Amino acid sequence: MREKLTEFIAQQPPSKIVMEACGSANYWSRQFKRFGHEVKQISPQYVAPFRMGSKNDKNDAVAIVEADRRPGMRYVPEKTQEQPDIQCLHRVRQRLMKNRTALINQIRGLGLGVPRMNPVAKKGAMLCER
Structure with missing residues (x-):
């Protein structure tokens, strides 16, 4: 699964990737940056107000996009290794x-x-x- 995601991201043109900060977000952030992508992490507390319905991947993705579109959104700094x-x-x-x-x-x-x-x-x- 990890290999497939890494291969998929490697084939995409450099773009902005926004994700909810979690235990593995720093790992993925470093992986995606290797391929020239701009990666931003948003704290879950800033994503939660935009989530509609139950917590699942689709609703999380929509909430992350909505949170990212807000002016003045604060991002979590990436941790070094x-x-x-x-x-x-x-x-x-x-x-x-x-x-x-x-x-x-x-x-x-x-x-x-x-x-x-x-x-x-x-x-x-x-x-x-x-």
């Missing part, structure tokens, strides 16, 4: 910090953070707090 990678690293770091804090709080809750503990438990608690 590095930006999602950096965002992923930040999320992993944030999760590690959250887990570390939870472990420290659990150790304190069990009373292992008190200086009266045995030497083995004290050393383990000190390692966790680093």
Whole structure:
């Protein structure tokens, strides 16, 4: 399916492509730009008011075109390939910090953070707090 879409877009003359911003929009934006197309992404919150009826591909396409025709429409900037990678690293770091804090709080809750503990438990608690 991806290959067919890429082949189809490659055969089209350079034109303006407007899409709703989503998880894969940046990937497709980069693919389409390789073939000389101008690509714009619109935030879903700006497309939703123009959608008539239930959410399906046809209604989405009509709503995207209507939203794009509005003067002053704000577009979502395309993310570079590095930006999602950096965002992923930040999320992993944030999760590690959250887990570390939870472990420290659990150790304190069990009373292992008190200086009266045995030497083995004290050393383990000190390692966790680093």
